Amino acid sequence: MITRNARVGAIAGVLVASLALAGCGREDEGGEGVSKDGEGGTISLGTITDLTGPFAGVGEPFTAGQAAFWEDVNDAGGIDGWKVDVTKHVKDSGYDPAVHAELFNEIKDEVLAIGQSLGTAHTNAILEDATADKIIVGPASLGSNWIWDEAAIQVGTSYCAEAMNAVDYAVEQGAKSIAVVHLPGDYGDDAMVGARIAAEANDVEFTDIETGPVAAGDDQAAAVRAVVQADPDVLIVAASPQELGAVMGGAFQQGWQGQVIGSIPTWNIALVADDSPVKDLITSAYMQATSFPTWDADVPGFEAMRAAAGDQAPNDWFAIGYASGYVMKAILEKAIEEAGDDGPTREDVYNAAQELTSVDSQGTLPEGTGNYAGEPNEQAVRVTQLNKVDPDASGKISVAVEPFVGPTAEGYEFTEPCYEMK
Amino acid sequence: MTEFLGAVSGGVGLGAVYTLLALGFVIIYKSMQVISFAQPAFMFAGALLVTYLTPQIGFFLGVVVAAIGIAAVGLVVERLAIRPMVGKPVFVIAIITIGIDVIVRTIGGAFVGRDPRQIGDPWGNQTFDLAGVTIYQRHVAAVVVTTLLVLALLAFFRWTPIGLAMRASALDQEAAMAQGVSVGSVFAISWALAGALATVAGVFAATNTGGSMDRNLWLVALAALPVIILGGLDSLGGAVLGGLIIGVLQQLVAVYHRDWFPFLDTNLREITPYLVMLVVLLVRPHGLFGTKEVERV
Numbered sequence: 154m155i156t157r158n159a160r161v162g163a164i165a166g167v168l169v170a171s172l173a174l175a176g177c178g179r180e181d182e183g184g185e186g187v188s189k190d191g192e193g194g195t196i197s198l199g200t201i202t203d204l205t206g207p208f209a210g211v212g213e214p215f216t217a218g219q220a221a222f223w224e225d226v227n228d229a230g231g232i233d234g235w236k237v238d239v240t241k242h243v244k245d246s247g248y249d250p251a252v253h254a255e256l257f258n259e260i261k262d263e264v265l266a267i268g269q270s271l272g273t274a275h276t277n278a279i280l281e282d283a284t285a286d287k288i289i290v291g292p293a294s295l296g297s298n299w300i301w302d303e304a305a306i307q308v309g310t311s312y313c314a315e316a317m318n319a320v321d322y323a324v325e326q327g328a329k330s331i332a333v334v335h336l337p338g339d340y341g342d343d344a345m346v347g348a349r350i351a352a353e354a355n356d357v358e359f360t361d362i363e364t365g366p367v368a369a370g371d372d373q374a375a376a377v378r379a380v381v382q383a384d385p386d387v388l389i390v391a392a393s394p395q396e397l398g399a400v401m402g403g404a405f406q407q408g409w410q411g412q413v414i415g416s417i418p419t420w421n422i423a424l425v426a427d428d429s430p431v432k433d434l435i436t437s438a439y440m441q442a443t444s445f446p447t448w449d450a451d452v453p454g455f456e457a458m459r460a461a462a463g464d465q466a467p468n469d470w471f472a473i474g475y476a477s478g479y480v481m482k483a484i485l486e487k488a489i490e491e492a493g494d495d496g497p498t499r500e501d502v503y504n505a506a507q508e509l510t511s512v513d514s515q516g517t518l519p520e521g522t523g524n525y526a527g528e529p530n531e532q533a534v535r536v537t538q539l540n541k542v543d544p545d546a547s548g549k550i551s552v553a554v555e556p557f558v559g560p561t562a563e564g565y566e567f568t569e570p571c572y573e574m575k
Numbered sequence: 576m577t578e579f580l581g582a583v584s585g586g587v588g589l590g591a592v593y594t595l596l597a598l599g600f601v602i603i604y605k606s607m608q609v610i611s612f613a614q615p616a617f618m619f620a621g622a623l624l625v626t627y628l629t630p631q632i633g634f635f636l637g638v639v640v641a642a643i644g645i646a647a648v649g650l651v652v653e654r655l656a657i658r659p660m661v662g663k664p665v666f667v668i669a670i671i672t673i674g675i676d677v678i679v680r681t682i683g684g685a686f687v688g689r690d691p692r693q694i695g696d697p698w699g700n701q702t703f704d705l706a707g708v709t710i711y712q713r714h715v716a717a718v719v720v721t722t723l724l725v726l727a728l729l730a731f732f733r734w735t736p737i738g739l740a741m742r743a744s745a746l747d748q749e750a751a752m753a754q755g756v757s758v759g760s761v762f763a764i765s766w767a768l769a770g771a772l773a774t775v776a777g778v779f780a781a782t783n784t785g786g787s788m789d790r791n792l793w794l795v796a797l798a799a800l801p802v803i804i805l806g807g808l809d810s811l812g813g814a815v816l817g818g819l820i821i822g823v824l825q826q827l828v829a830v831y832h833r834d835w836f837p838f839l840d841t842n843l844r845e846i847t848p849y850l851v852m853l854v855v856l857l858v859r860p861h862g863l864f865g866t867k868e869v870e871r872v
Contacts, residue, residue, distance in 0.1 A: 205681070205790070207790065210789070374844075375844055395784050405700075430696075430699025431700065431786075
C-alpha cells in the first residue's frame with residue numbers, strides 16, 4: 154500500500170524532473186526561430202510570398218533564389234556554425250494583403266526574421282507588428298517607402314528613383330516629351346511620380362497614362378490611344394510584361410515610333426520568344442531599367458548564383474532573390490558575433506541591421522545597398538543601368554548603359570514615399 | 576471617325592470572345608436552369624492546353640484538340656459532380672460549380688509556370704487597312720470563328736436528334752422525359768459544348784493580351800455574366816447580341832473615357848460591363864431576349 158507521503162514524494166519527484174527537463178529544453182532550443190545544436194544551430198527565416206496569385210512569376214523564382222543562396226552558405230559551413238533555413242516557413246499569400254498579415258501572425262513565433270515579404274501594401278500590413286516585435290523584414294518590393302522603416306532591409310533602387318534616371322537619360326538623348334504608362338498602385342504610381350519629378354526638373358512635356366489593373370483580355374486600347382495621342386519621344390512603362398507587350402504592339406501598329414524604357418518587372422524572357430508577336434519590337438525599341446546586374450554579369454556573386462541555379466532558365470527574380478541573401482547574411486553575421494552562446498535573438502538581429510552601413514554582395518547588389526544605419530536619404534539607392542535585348546546573352550538581355558545616377562535622382566531629397574505624391 | 580470605327584472593330588472582336596463564353600452559360604442554363612460558374616476555369620484550362628499543344632501539333636489543330644479535351648472534362652465534371660445533385664436546389668448546384676471553378680483553376684495554375692505562356696496564334700499584332708480604319712487580323716479571326724460556331728450551333732439544335740432533344744428539354748423537361756428524351760444526355764452535352772466554346776473564347780482572349788496567357792486569363796470570363804444578364808439568361812440570340820453590345824461599349828469606353836470623363840483618373844473599361852448589368856437588372860431584369868418569368872399566385 155502506498156502511503157500519503159510516498160504519493161507526495163512521487164509527485165514532487167515528477168515535478169522536479171519536469172522542471173529539469175524543461176530547463177534542458179530551453180538551453181537546447183534557443184530563442185524564437187533559433188534552435189541550438191552543439192556550438193551552432195539552425196536559424197529559421199520566414200517567407201511570405203505569392204506562389205499562386207498574379208505575382209507568382211516573381212514570388213516563386215525569388216523564393217527559389219533565396220533558397221539557393223542559403224544552400225550555398227550552409228554547404229560552406231553556415232555562419233560561424235549556424236545553418237539558416239528558409240524552406241520550412243514559406244507561406245503563400247496569393248498576393249492578398251489580409252492573408253499576408255494572417256500568415257505573418259501564423260509564423261512570427263517560429264522565425265527569427267522575415268527573409269522575404271512580397272508586395273508593398275502587403276509588407277506595410279505587417280511592418281508595424283514586426284517593428285513592435287523587433288523582427289526585421291526583407292521586402293521583395295522596390296517602393297520608395299522603405300527608407301523610413303527601421304524594420305525593413307530593402308535592396309536596390311526604388312521604382313521612383315529608377316524612373317528619374319530613365320527620364321534623365323532620355324532627355325540627355327534628346328527627348329522633349331515623356332509619357333508613362335503605369336498600373337495603379339504603389340509600383341506603377343511610384344515610377345510615374347519619379348518620372349514626373351524628373352520631367353519637371355528637365356522641363357519636358359509629361360503625360361500620365363494609367364492603365365487598368367492586372368487583368369487578362371484587355372488589349373490596352375485606352376493606353377494605346379493615349380500613347381498615340383501624346384506621341385512622346387520616350388515612353389516609360391511600369392506594368393507587367395503582358396501589358397508592355399500589348400501597349401507596345403498596339404502603339405507601334407498605330408504608327409507611334411519611339412523608345413520604350415520599362416521598369417524591372419516589365420521584362421520577361423517570354424517577350425522575345427520565337428512565337429512572341431512583339432519579339433521584333435521589344436528587340437529594337439525596348440530597354441529595361443534596373444539597378445541589379447544582368448544574369449550573365451561577370452561578378453563573383455552571380456557566378457555562384459548561376460552555378461547554384463543549375464538548369465534553371467535565366468530569371469531576374471531568381472537572381473535578385475539570390476542577391477538579397479547577402480544583406481541578410483551580413484546582418485546575421487553581425488548579430489551572431491554579438492550574441493551569446495544561445496545564438497542571436499530578434500533584438501540582436503534588429504540592432505545589427507540598424508548598425509549596418511554596407512554589404513559585400515560580391516557584385517550582385519547596386520552600390521549603396523545595405524546602409525541601414527544612415528538617414529533615410531542616405532539609405533536611398535539611386536543607381537540605374539539600362540539593359541537592351543541581346544539574342545546572344547543567355548538571359549537575352551545585356552547592359553546598354555552602364556550604371557549611372559542622373560542629376561534628378563542625385564539631388565532629390567525624399568520626404569515621403571513617391572507613390573503617395575500621385 | 577476612323578478612330579471610332581477602329582474602336583468598334585476592336586469591340587466586335589472582344590464581343591466575339593464574350594459571345595462564345597455567354598453561349599456556354601446559356602446552353603447550360605437552358606438545360607439545367609443553373610448558372611455555371613465553372614466557365615472561367617474551362618476557358619483558362621482550354622487556353623492553357625492550347626499553349627502546350629501548339630508547339631507539338633500546330634495552332635489550329637491544337638485549338639481543335641484542346642476544345643475536344645475540355646469538352647471531355649466538361650462531361651466528366653457533369654457526370655461526377657453535377658448529375659448526382661440533380662433535383663437539389665439550383666443554388667446548391669451553382670455553389671458546386673464555383674468549387675469546380677476553383678479546383679480546375681488551381682490545378683491548371685500549377686501548369687502555367689512562372690512566365691506567361693505563348694498561345695502561338697498566327698495573327699499577332701498584324702493589321703490591315705479598310706477605308707482608313709486599322710483593323711486587327713485577330714479580331715477578324717475571332718468574329719469569323721464565332722460566326723461559324725454560332726451557325727454550327729443553330730444547325731445542331733435544329734437538325735440533329737440530340738439538338739432537338741435539348742430544345743425539347745429546355746422547353747419542358749418533364750414532357751421531354753415522357754417522350755423518351757434522355758435528360759442526362761442533354762445535361763452532359765450541354766456541359767461538353769460549354770467547355771469547347773470556353774476553350775475557343777480563351778484562345779481569342781489570350782490573343783488580345785499580347786498573344787500570351789498567365790494565371791489571370793480567367794478574369795475575362797467574368798464579363799460574360801453581364802452579357803447574359805443583358806441578352807437574357809435563356810437566349811442564345813441574346814448571348815450573341817449581348818456579347819457584341821458589351822464588347823463594343825467596353826472598347827469605346829476604353830478609347831474615349833479620358834475625353835468623356837477627364838476628371839476620372841482611372842480605367843472605366845473594367846467596370847463598364849457591370850454598370851450595364853446594373854442598369855439592365857433595374858430596368859429589364861429578364862434582359863433583352865430572356866423569358867419573362869411568370870409566377871402564378
